[in-house]
Amino acid sequence: MKPTAPRYDAVIMGGGLAGLTLALQLRQRFDDLSVLVLERRAHPVPHAAHKVGESSVEIGAHYFDTVLGLKPHFENEQLRKFGFRFFFSEGRRDIDGVTEIGASRYLSVPSYQIDRGILENYLAQEAARHGVHFADDAFVRRIELAEDGATHHRLQWTQGGETRDTEARWLIDACGRAGLLKRKLGLAQPNDHDANAVWFRIGECITIDHWSDDEAWRARCDPQARWLSTNHLVGAGYWVWLIPLASGSHSVGIVADQKLHPLATIDTFDKAMAWFATYQPRLYEALDGKRHLLQDFAFLRHFSYGCKQVFSDRRWALTGEAGLFLDPFYSPGSDFIAIGNTYITDLIAHDRRGRSIEARAQLYDQIYHSFYESTLALYQDQYPLFGDPEVLPVKVIWDYAYYWGVLSQIFFQGRLTDLALLGSVRDELQHCQRLNLAVQALLRAWSGASEKRNRAAMLDQAAMPWFAELNRSLNDRLDDAAFKARIRASTAQLRQLAGEILARARDCDPALEAVALEALLAHPEYRGAQRLSAAPQHDGAMLFAVPAG
Missing domain, CATH: 3.50.50.60 (FAD/NAD(P)-binding domain)
Incomplete structure (x- = not known):
C-alpha cells in the first residue's frame, strides 16, 4: 500500500x-x-425490500430517538409500534377464538417499526x-x-x-x-441455537384487525390498531412475524426450530405459502390474493x-x-x-x-x-x-420484566460505561442472570406438563399495573444512589415473580422439579428482601389472572 x-x-x-x-x-x-x-x-x-431488522424495542428505540436525537424522523417517517402481540392461531381461522397476548393501549416508552x-x-x-x-x-x-x-x-x-x-x-x-x-x-463462534428464518415483503398492508367481524374482539384494543404491533402467530417450534412498514409494505417471516420445522419445508415462497395453508390458514387467505405484490424472498440457515x-x-x-x-x-x-x-x-x-x-x-x-x-x-x-397458550404468556411477562428491570435500566440511565457503579451492583446483576436461567429451565419443564388450553381471551399487559409502571420507570432520571436502589428493587421484583411462576407451574404439576430456582429463592442474602421506594410498585399477584373455563 x-x-x-x-x-x-x-x-x-x-x-x-x-x-x-x-x-x-x-x-x-x-x-x-x-x-x-x-x-x-x-x-x-x-x-x-431491503433488509430485515424492522422492529425495534425499547433500548434500540431510545438509542435512535434520544441518544442520537433522531426522534423527529421516527415520529414523522416511521411507524410507532403497538408493542408485541401473540396469537395462538395454529391451524385456526378464527383469530377471535384464540388466546391473545398484548397491550390494549400504548405503554409509556415508544418503540418503532x-x-x-x-x-x-x-x-x-x-x-x-x-x-x-x-x-x-x-x-x-x-x-x-x-x-x-x-x-x-x-x-x-x-x-x-x-x-x-x-x-x-x-x-x-x-x-x-x-x-x-x-x-x-x-x-467466529457457533452456538447451539439451531433455528432458521425465511421472510418476504408484500406491497400492501396486512390489517389483522379486519380478520374478525366481532366488535367485542375489535374493541379490546384502543386504538383498534393491532396491525401496528409486531404480530406473532405462534405454534410449537415456530413463530410467524407480521411487521408493517411506513412505505406501505408488510414484512412477513417464519422463524422455526430446525428439528420441528426444517428449512427445506419453507425455503421458497411457494413452500412457505403451502406451509401457511397448514399451520396459519388465516394468514394464507390474507396473502393468497396478493401473490402479485411479492417484493422479495430470502432465507437464513442457522442464523x-x-x-x-x-x-x-x-x-x-x-x-x-x-x-x-x-x-x-x-x-x-x-x-x-x-x-x-x-x-x-x-x-x-x-x-x-x-x-x-x-x-x-x-x-x-x-x-x-x-x-x-x-x-x-x-x-x-x-x-x-x-x-403453549398457558406457558408462553408467563414466559413473555418474565422476559419483559427481566429486560425492562435490568438491562434497560442500565441503558436508559446512561450507566453502561460506569464500571464502578455497575461493580457496586454486580451481585444483584449476577443473581438476576442466574434467576433467568433457572426460570427458563422451569418454563421448559412446565410446558411438558401443561394442558395447553387455548382460551378465547386477551391477556392484557396494560391491565397489569406493575408491568405498565415498570415500562414507565424507564423514563425516570436517577442519581447513583437511586440507580443502585432501582437495581436492588428489580432483583426483589424478579424474585417475587419467579416465586409466583414456580407456584403456578406446581399448580399444574406438583412434582415439577425446580432445584436450581428453589435454591436461588432460598438465597439468604435476598430472602425476605423488601421492595425499595425506587422500585416500580405493584400490589398482589404479578401474573395474568387465568380466565375461567
Missing part, C-alpha cells in the same frame, strides 16, 4: 444501520473526529450533514491491522473501478454477516451465532451482525447495536485522551458477552413451548 494514504480517526466498514448510527454517535461526541464509512451498496437503497430503506437513506444523508465521509458502492479488498506499535491500520478498497488506500487509527467492522474482521481474525471477541485494545471493534446475532423473537438486534456502539464510542474517547484502553476493552467485551448469553437463554431450547 502507498505510504501517503489518507488517514482517518475511524474507518467504519459497512454503512447499514450499525455503521451509520456509530458514525453519527462518534461525530456527535467529537466534532473534530474524522470518520469514513465504506458501504458496499449503492445509495439510495430501495424502500421495504422501521422501514430500513427509508431509515438508512436518511442516516446516510444525516451522517454526511454531520461531516462523515460516506462512500457508497465501495468494496474493501484488503486489511492490514496495525502491528509492532504502528499507530494506524491500513486498508485497500475500490469505488467505481478506482483503487484507494486508506489508514485508520480505529477500524470498525459493521459490514453484517460478511464479517471481514471476524474472518480475518478467526473470531444465530456468537463471536469470540468484539472489542480490542488494538483499536478495532465489531458492531451489529458483524459480531454476533441472537434471534429476532424479541427484536434485540438494534439493542445490541446501541450497546456495542456506545462501548466503541467510549473506547475511542479514552484513546483520544491518551489513556490505556486494555483493561476497559476487556471488561466491555466481558459485559457485552454476558448480555449476549443472558439474552440467548430466552430463545435457546425454548421454541417447543411457543405453541
Whole structure:
C-alpha cells in the first residue's frame, strides 16, 4: 500500500444501520473526529425490500430517538409500534377464538417499526450533514491491522473501478454477516441455537384487525390498531412475524426450530405459502390474493451465532451482525447495536485522551458477552413451548420484566460505561442472570406438563399495573444512589415473580422439579428482601389472572 494514504480517526466498514448510527454517535461526541464509512451498496437503497431488522424495542428505540436525537424522523417517517402481540392461531381461522397476548393501549416508552430503506437513506444523508465521509458502492479488498506499535491500520478498497488506500487509527467492522474482521481474525463462534428464518415483503398492508367481524374482539384494543404491533402467530417450534412498514409494505417471516420445522419445508415462497395453508390458514387467505405484490424472498440457515471477541485494545471493534446475532423473537438486534456502539464510542474517547484502553476493552467485551448469553437463554431450547397458550404468556411477562428491570435500566440511565457503579451492583446483576436461567429451565419443564388450553381471551399487559409502571420507570432520571436502589428493587421484583411462576407451574404439576430456582429463592442474602421506594410498585399477584373455563 502507498505510504501517503489518507488517514482517518475511524474507518467504519459497512454503512447499514450499525455503521451509520456509530458514525453519527462518534461525530456527535467529537466534532473534530474524522470518520469514513465504506458501504458496499449503492445509495439510495430501495424502500421495504431491503433488509430485515424492522422492529425495534425499547433500548434500540431510545438509542435512535434520544441518544442520537433522531426522534423527529421516527415520529414523522416511521411507524410507532403497538408493542408485541401473540396469537395462538395454529391451524385456526378464527383469530377471535384464540388466546391473545398484548397491550390494549400504548405503554409509556415508544418503540418503532422501521422501514430500513427509508431509515438508512436518511442516516446516510444525516451522517454526511454531520461531516462523515460516506462512500457508497465501495468494496474493501484488503486489511492490514496495525502491528509492532504502528499507530494506524491500513486498508485497500475500490469505488467505481478506482483503487484507494486508506489508514485508520480505529477500524470498525459493521459490514453484517460478511464479517471481514471476524474472518480475518478467526473470531467466529457457533452456538447451539439451531433455528432458521425465511421472510418476504408484500406491497400492501396486512390489517389483522379486519380478520374478525366481532366488535367485542375489535374493541379490546384502543386504538383498534393491532396491525401496528409486531404480530406473532405462534405454534410449537415456530413463530410467524407480521411487521408493517411506513412505505406501505408488510414484512412477513417464519422463524422455526430446525428439528420441528426444517428449512427445506419453507425455503421458497411457494413452500412457505403451502406451509401457511397448514399451520396459519388465516394468514394464507390474507396473502393468497396478493401473490402479485411479492417484493422479495430470502432465507437464513442457522442464523444465530456468537463471536469470540468484539472489542480490542488494538483499536478495532465489531458492531451489529458483524459480531454476533441472537434471534429476532424479541427484536434485540438494534439493542445490541446501541450497546456495542456506545462501548466503541467510549473506547475511542479514552484513546483520544491518551489513556490505556486494555483493561476497559476487556471488561466491555466481558459485559457485552454476558448480555449476549443472558439474552440467548430466552430463545435457546425454548421454541417447543411457543405453541403453549398457558406457558408462553408467563414466559413473555418474565422476559419483559427481566429486560425492562435490568438491562434497560442500565441503558436508559446512561450507566453502561460506569464500571464502578455497575461493580457496586454486580451481585444483584449476577443473581438476576442466574434467576433467568433457572426460570427458563422451569418454563421448559412446565410446558411438558401443561394442558395447553387455548382460551378465547386477551391477556392484557396494560391491565397489569406493575408491568405498565415498570415500562414507565424507564423514563425516570436517577442519581447513583437511586440507580443502585432501582437495581436492588428489580432483583426483589424478579424474585417475587419467579416465586409466583414456580407456584403456578406446581399448580399444574406438583412434582415439577425446580432445584436450581428453589435454591436461588432460598438465597439468604435476598430472602425476605423488601421492595425499595425506587422500585416500580405493584400490589398482589404479578401474573395474568387465568380466565375461567
